[in-house]
Structures are given as structure tokens and as C-alpha cells.
Amino acid sequence: MKSTTKTVEGTRPAARPPHRARWIARVRAFALKLATALGTLFVVSLAVYSLQELLPGDPAVAILGEQATPETIAAVRADLRLDDSFLVRYGAWLGDALLLDLGTSYRSGAPVMETILDRLPVTFELMVLAQLMALAVAIPLGTLAAYRAKTVFDRFTTGSAFAMISVPEFVLGLVLIYYLTLGLGWFPTTGWVAFGESPLENLHHAFLPALTMAIPVAAVYQRLLRTDMLATLQEDFVTMAQSKGLSTGHILFRHALRPSSFSLITLAGVNTGRLLGGSVIVEVLFVVPGIGQLMIQSIFLRDFVMLQGTVIFVATAYIVVNALVDLSYGLIDPRVRHRSA
């Protein structure tokens, strides 16, 4: 075995045309990332499933409550295979999960997967809106703050960003509700209208919760971009771009922004995953029927199967998004693209 790999390694590169070698290396890098992601998912699923084991007493009783009849308890025990060993139960659950079946809620009687997919568009919309708002504010402000470093403008924006990071979401949400909804009456207080029902009404309802999520995120983005941009602006190629007579806007946004956006993209990726899990506080505050609210409801209703399904779903989303972000670096920086190739 050892000798064959050796000869294969020894002879192949010479015979292999370079573009094929590059292609193989790319596939290998991709496979490695995929394996890492799957490994992480496996560990997460194991952890989530063992939560059930940590419940005191009989899980069936915990799920059904004290008033349950012995018959229903027996039914649930059979359904959850509580008489089997942990590993067997976990294997069965995992097998179902791989087939996108996360079980059925004992509270609502609805399949978990269906409920999640029902709620997902709401959370997804909020995530997209919040990210867009945050980036739309943070990119120009961060860039300009770096360009005008240590001026009044910089001190003001960067100082306000710091203030916004320090304000908890629920305070921010309440303040926005107090002034914009109760005071000015610009937005509906709570509730949700599906996009399909009325797109305008939907955006009207989504605006404030998205804004609440966006403000602290934007503040972090602003500070991050300012720092990276500040370093980029010291680079020779920026002076060179200047000496070419390019306008300041062109230099900042076409030359300096892309090399300055690595940390920003990493964080935006992490946030995409995080916000896909729903902002629990915002969704509860604004009574938005998203994943975060589902999670909280499951906890209060002791809907254990639902909670398990939700958590594993959120974790998957998180891991997948981050893997995609990893792969996207090559799009931003050609040096990364060629190094991995």
C-alpha cells in the first residue's frame, strides 16, 4: 500500500497537466471543508440529542406532564424507544433526521420539519433585511470614518457605533417601539403579515424588528471596517491610485474596500448563520412568528421534540453558511484563489 502511494505520488505530478492538478487540489480542499462541516454537525447532533437524557426522571413524563395517563406515557415511551439503549435511539433519530424527518411534536401534533419550514421564511426575511440595512449603513460610514480618521466625523460615528453596540436589543426594540410606533405611529406595534398576502404590509411589519436587529450589527461592522480600512489606506497601492488622479470615491470604494473587507465578510457570514436561528428577543418583542419564537415556545411548552429539531436545524444552517463564507474568500481576493489552487 505504502509503496503504491509513493509511486503514484512520485510519478503523477510530472505526467499530470497543471490545470488538472489544480482541479484536483481544489476538489480536495472542498472535500476537506465538507468533512469538517459534517464532523461538526455530527457532534452537535449528538449533543442536542443527549439533552433528552439530561431531563430528570422519565422523559416521557417530562414531555407529557404530570397529568398524563399511563397509557399515553407508554405510547410515548414506545414512540421514543425509551426502552432501547441510548445509541440505538440516537441512531434511529439520526437516520430519520438525515431523511429530513425530525419527528412530530406532541403538543401540536404537527411534523417538526414542516413547522420549521413554515416559520423559516419569516426569520429568513428578517435576516436578509437586517443584514442589508446593516451593510448599507456600515460600509459608507466605516469607510468614511477611516478616510477622515480622527476628525469630528470619525469620532462621532465611531463613538455612536460603540454606544449602539452597548445597548441590548430589547432596550433598543422598546425605544424604537416607544418613539416610532407609539409616538409617531409610523409602524404597527406587533404582528406579522405574510409576504404573499401583501408585500407592502409585510415590509411595513418587518421594518422595525429588522432595524432592531440591524443597529447593533451595523455598529460592529462599522468599527471593523474602519479598522481594516485604516490599515489599507496606508498601503502603497492607495498612494499609487491617488497619483493616478483617481477620485477619492473611486479609490475608497473600488480600490480600498475589497482588500479591507475580509473581517467584515467573516463576521457577516457568522451573523447570517446566527440570525437564521432567529433573534429570539426581537421575535418575541415584536411577536413575529419566526424560528426564534418557535424555540422559545417549545421551551415554555416543554415541546421537547420540537426544540431538538429547531436546535439541530439552526446548527446546520450556521455550519453551512460558514462553510460557504470560507469558500467565498477566493472571490474577494485572487491571492487566496490561487493559493488554494
Add this chain to the structure above:
Amino acid sequence: MTATTQPAAPDTTNDREPLLVVDDWKTYFKTAGGLLRAVDGVSLRVDAGSTIGLVGESGSGKTILSRSILGLVRSRRKVEPGGTITYDGVVINKLSPKERRRYWGKDMAMVFQNPMTSLNPVLTIGRQLTEVLTLHLGMSKALARARAVELLESVGIPEPKKRADEFPHQLSGGMRQRVTIAIALSCNPRLLLADEPTTALDVTVQAQILDLLDEQQSARDMTMILVTHDLGVVAGRTDTVAVMYAGKIVEIAPTKTLFTETRHPYAEALMRSIPTMDAPNHTRLFTIPGRPAQLTGEPKGCRFAPRCSYAQEKCLTEQPPLVAPERPDHSFACWFPVGTKPGQEALERNLSAGQTAAGTSMSLMTVLGA
């Protein structure tokens, strides 16, 4: 000293119009240690189509001077307390930043020291060329693209079509410097500032890049300011050489005159610092004792005096003016010039005393001209 103070920028013999006139220019920086005089009253006159070399060691102010000519010194601590820079009859240092920018890339262009860092890593080479062409010459994208490939070819880049789609990191240092030269030349500038264009390159590539600059300069009848710390670089390639020390020009002359009739001890020392091939093996390389002058604080006397083997009492108290006592195009700022009677006497006095008036031991100095 019998010489009267003459205008610092000497009249040149040819009658071409000066393209650039720098008059008593100063660039200072506010620092914690006081005002730093990076460029301290420099006057220059550069004729259209000529090449001038700015020579000096690190910290002599040559780079700041060349960037000041463009107006590219980006610092909030910068002060420009006086002087004028006139380009083609326009006092450009008085222009608003926006008006000034119109010259950049189009009339005046710059080649930077380090091609590894002066190209944008995330933009293709073609893109970095075409953006200047579309901006300044109003070319369409397709036309600019074709022109970019031509330009790459003209600076000696093989496979220019393919290279235009590549990124800077895919090219070698020499190739990258060729690209920055192509960018600088793209809009046919009348003035090219080359700031140590070969310092960051391999020795084998240096000559190629200098030849390329030379060739392009004469083909385009371009005026060039070549900034370098290496006298060897300017020797065969410039019409005039200005030697800078501590923010001032200490000697300026037509290149040949400067090499044959060196007057300033610093210029002489710089020449001595070039290793020669005919010296025997294991000859110690010549060095200038001490370190470059501190640029903060009020200058008193000659800035070079502490490192100068000719230094006398007068050098410590009185600043020598830049004068041209011998011929109109050769100015220098020294009380005891090399190769003159006062200079010879000063050196002998120091030799017999064992130290200079500044207190530097003569044993540190490799004996000059004795």
C-alpha cells in the same frame, strides 16, 4: 569666500523652457520632538525633456520633495510654510486639491519604489491600466483595453494579452515594475517622477528597468525626476544631479561636472561609497561616519558638519548658502569645498589636529583627497 549669493537655481545654458520650477520649497512635519524639516528650502529648475537625478541617503528629503512636487504628501501633521512649485507656468501648490488632482496621472505621473506593494492586489493588471485611460483620455472600455495591451507590450511584457487578465501576485517584481511604468506612462505625462524605481528589485533587473525608463523618456520627450540613493544609477542617465542632505540641496551640477569637479564633501563621500571593481580584495568599503542628521530643531551651521572631515569652526555656526562661484550651472553649499585651496587647508588642519572642529575623530574618516 568672495562669492556673492546668486539665485539658487542656476541659469542653464540651453534655452528650453523650464517645465518645473521649485522655488525655496519647504515641507515640514509637526512631531512630538518639534518641527521636522523634511524639505528645507529647495530650489530646482527642470527643463522640459531633461532628466534630473535627486540623490541622497535615507531621510535626506528626496522622496518627500518628489511627493511634494506632485502634492501627494498625505499627513495631517504636514506644514508647508513657504515656497512655490510652478509647473508649466502654473503655481500648482496654490491649487485646490481637486484642481491639482487633474494633473495626476495625466500631466505628472509617478513610479513608486516597491512594485510588490504599489499595485492593488485585488484588481487585474488590465483594470489598473484601463481605469486611468478611461478617466483621463475618455476612452471607451474596449479601446482602453486594446491600448492597455499595447502599453504592456511597449514596456516589454511578454504575452501582454494574457497578463492583462492576471493579478499582480502572478508577476515577478521586475514585471510588476514594468506594469507600474506602463500605468505611469499610459496618458503620456510630461513629467515623470521615479521614486527609487529600482531599489526594491534584483540587481539583474535594475539595469533593465533603468534602460526602459531611459528609452521611454527619450522616445516621449518626457521630463524625468529620478530619485535614488545610488549615484551609480544617475551617472549615465541624467542631465543634472542634485545631491540632497538633511532636506537641502548641497550640490547641484550637470552630471558630468558633478562627478569630475565634486565640491561638496557629502557628494564626495557618496561617490567614495560606491564600491569599485579595481580595488583589491577585502578592501574595507567606504562609509560615512555617524548617522543622517536629526531634522528637528533649528538648524545651526552646516547640517553635515558632524560627519564631515573638512569641518571647521565656521561650519558649526554659519550655514553655508547654495552658491555658484565657479560656473553658473554648478552650485554647492560649502565653506571649504573639496578640490579648492580652502578645502585642502581645512582638511590638513583637521588631519594634523587629529579631529574635526565638530569633535569627530579623523581616524573614523577614511582620508579623502590627501
